[in-house]
Amino acid sequence: MSLRTSGRRNKRRGQLEAEDLNLLPLMSLFVALVPTLLYSAVFVPVSALGIDFPGTGGAAVASSLALTVRLTEATVGLDGVPDRVYAQRDRTAPEAWTAAMDTVRAELAELRAAYPTSQGAILVVSPLVPYRDVVSVMDAVREAGFGNSTLLGAAAPGPVMATADVAPGGTP
Amino acid sequence: MNRRRRAGEEAVVARLSLTSLIDIFTVLLLFLLQSVVVGGAVVTPFPGVSLPRSSSVAPFRESPVLVVTRELVVVDGVSACATSDVEGSSRLKIEPVEAALIELRAHSDRLAEKSANRKFEGKLIVQADETIPFHVLQKIMYTSQTVGFYDITLAVLQK
Numbered sequence: 001m002s003l004r005t006s007g008r009r010n011k012r013r014g015q016l017e018a019e020d021l022n023l024l025p026l027m028s029l030f031v032a033l034v035p036t037l038l039y040s041a042v043f044v045p046v047s048a049l050g051i052d053f054p055g056t057g058g059a060a061v062a063s064s065l066a067l068t069v070r071l072t073e074a075t076v077g078l079d080g081v082p083d084r085v086y087a088q089r090d091r092t093a094p095e096a097w098t099a100a101m102d103t104v105r106a107e108l109a110e111l112r113a114a115y116p117t118s119q120g121a122i123l124v125v126s127p128l129v130p131y132r133d134v135v136s137v138m139d140a141v142r143e144a145g146f147g148n149s150t151l152l153g154a155a156a157p158g159p160v161m162a163t164a165d166v167a168p169g170g171t172p
Numbered sequence: 173m174n175r176r177r178r179a180g181e182e183a184v185v186a187r188l189s190l191t192s193l194i195d196i197f198t199v200l201l202l203f204l205l206q207s208v209v210v211g212g213a214v215v216t217p218f219p220g221v222s223l224p225r226s227s228s229v230a231p232f233r234e235s236p237v238l239v240v241t242r243e244l245v246v247v248d249g250v251s252a253c254a255t256s257d258v259e260g261s262s263r264l265k266i267e268p269v270e271a272a273l274i275e276l277r278a279h280s281d282r283l284a285e286k287s288a289n290r291k292f293e294g295k296l297i298v299q300a301d302e303t304i305p306f307h308v309l310q311k312i313m314y315t316s317q318t319v320g321f322y323d324i325t326l327a328v329l330q331k
Contacts, residue, residue: 023190030197037204045330046215046223048230048297053317053324127307131300132224134309135328139227153310 049138052120052150065118067111067146069104071137072126072154076100078107080122097133101140108144123149215297215327218246224302226328235295235325236276238269240312242301247272255308264314273319296321 068080070088076097077088086107089100111118121141125134138149215232217223218239239246245253245266253268280292296316300309313324 020187023194026194027190027197030194030201034197034200034204037201037208041204041207042216043207044217046217046232046327047226047228047330048232049226049228049326049328050230051324051326053313053322125306125310127305127310129306130302131304131306131309132302134306135224135226135302135326143227151310151313153307 049135050148051138052148065111065115067115067118067121067141068124069121069137069141069149070124070154071129071133073128076104076137078104078111079124081111091133101136104137105140105144108140108146112145119147121146121149122152124152124154126154215299217327217329218299221299221301222303223299223327223329225331227331228328229330232297232325232327233295235293235297235323236280237297237299237327238273238312238316240298240300240304240308242303245269245312248276255304258308258311259305261311264311265318266311266315269312269315270319273316273321277319277321292320293323294321295323295325297325297327299327 065082066080068078070077070079072088074090074092075088076091077100078086089096089103091097091100123134123137123141134151141147141149215237218237218241220243221239221241236248238248240255240258243255244251245255245258245268247269250272252272253266258266258269277292284291298309298312298316300312316324
């Protein structure tokens with residue numbers, strides 16, 4: 001209101017002045033939108049990583065290729081491919097781990113091309129392998145187009161379980 | 173300060189300049205719009221948990237959260253046991269975690285009884301520290317399955 005009055009006064013004097021926009025409705029909209037968006041905004045993007053379990057109808061069960069990735073504290077490599085034996089690559093040093101994963105990715109890409117319809121992979125993990133390394137291998141499998149991994153625990157000495165103990169038949 | 177107007181002086185109408193505030197709001201709005209999550213549950217990393225990084229971008233569905241930190245196992249916000257207890261256990265099933273999950277399931281079942289469109293679906297989100305050994309995670313997942321939480325999703329940070 002006051003803005004318009006001021007504008008008229010100036011017109012009476014013969015001066016040209018741009019009409020001010022009434023920004024209050026826009027402000028009201030912003031004030032409503034900002035808290036709503038703040039509530040549903042995520043500043044640390046967390047996403048979901050799906051896994052399959054043995055015998056629960058996971059993709060690996062239906063696969064024609066029994067693709068297996070073996071991950072131990074010292075090595076990583078593929079297994080379960082007909083007529084082919086893959087080397088288990090050393091991963092003890094960080095550089096060796098990076099190189100081994102590059103090789104595994106390349107091998108997975110080759111397998112994807114050879115078995116285009118195959119889905120799923122079994123990931124056999126030694127008990128003391130850090131969780132982040134498991135996720136890295138699961139990523140490599142998924143990025144190669146094999147979908148979710150089925151997690152299996154490799155047998156190990158000490159207070160750890162054997163493979164068969166993990167959700168046998170999906171009904172532990 | 174003399175507020176009285178002197179003779180011949182015009183009334184001064186104070187005008188608030190909103191342009192700069194609008195600028196701030198516009199920038200803030202654009203920033204928030206690009207970090208907003210639509211069509212999925214929002215999961216916040218538990219304090220003290222360093223989640224592993226992954227290329228996965230899949231959204232979450234609304235589910236209870238089980239957290240495995242370096243020190244504690246937390247089921248839906250309540251501490252269940254120490255992670256070292258899980259690590260040192262010779263058994264797959266971890267009783268304190270099982271008890272907490274049974275309580276969680278009973279709560280879900282009670283809610284399902286009251287509401288027709290709510291039912292227990294066995295979904296569980298696991299937030300685990302990236303450094304924990306796999307066998308700890310395996311015991312946690314096994315215990316979860318014994319209680320009926322078969323649909324387990326791992327929480328990871330997007331790369």
